[in-house]
Amino acid sequence: MLPEAVHCASCANKAAILGELAKGFASAYGIPADQVLDALREREVLGSTGFGRGVAMPHARLDLVDRPLAVLLHLDRDVDFDAADGVPVRLVMGLVSPSDAGVQHLHALAAMSRLTRDERMLHQLFEAGSEEELYSIIANAGLRDAA
Secondary structure (H helix, E strand, C coil): CCHHHEEEECCCCHHHHHHHHHHHHHHHHCCCHHHHHHHHHHHHHHCCCEEECCEECCEEEECCCCCCEEEEEEEEEEECCCCCCCCCEEEEEEEEEECCCHHHHHHHHHHHHHHHHCHHHHHHHHHCCCHHHHHHHHHHHCHHHCC
């Protein structure tokens, strides 16, 4: 994950979060935001990617990319994301992988999931006060190479 792919954001709802993620992928990786947004929306129709415990992991596959790419959003407030546990999200980890990246896509999702299952790590991410601090936490956890 690039430092430019870590953002603090203010979003009022799930649609705004997906839009912010799409803009993040566009600015950090040069992928057209509209195509990312369409792919993320299509995936959400299948079921919410609200992971639980205040975390969402919207993800999609696109022919436009040649490797998994990630964007991290730290929201300034809790936002409903239709998570299975009913808890609103504060941390959003977006992933876009190549269309044919089956195992690679799953490995990147698993790495993101492991990071957020660690209670201490999750607390640090929730409490981070800046994009630099968020990136430092991710980099030190080894996630920067997961996607």
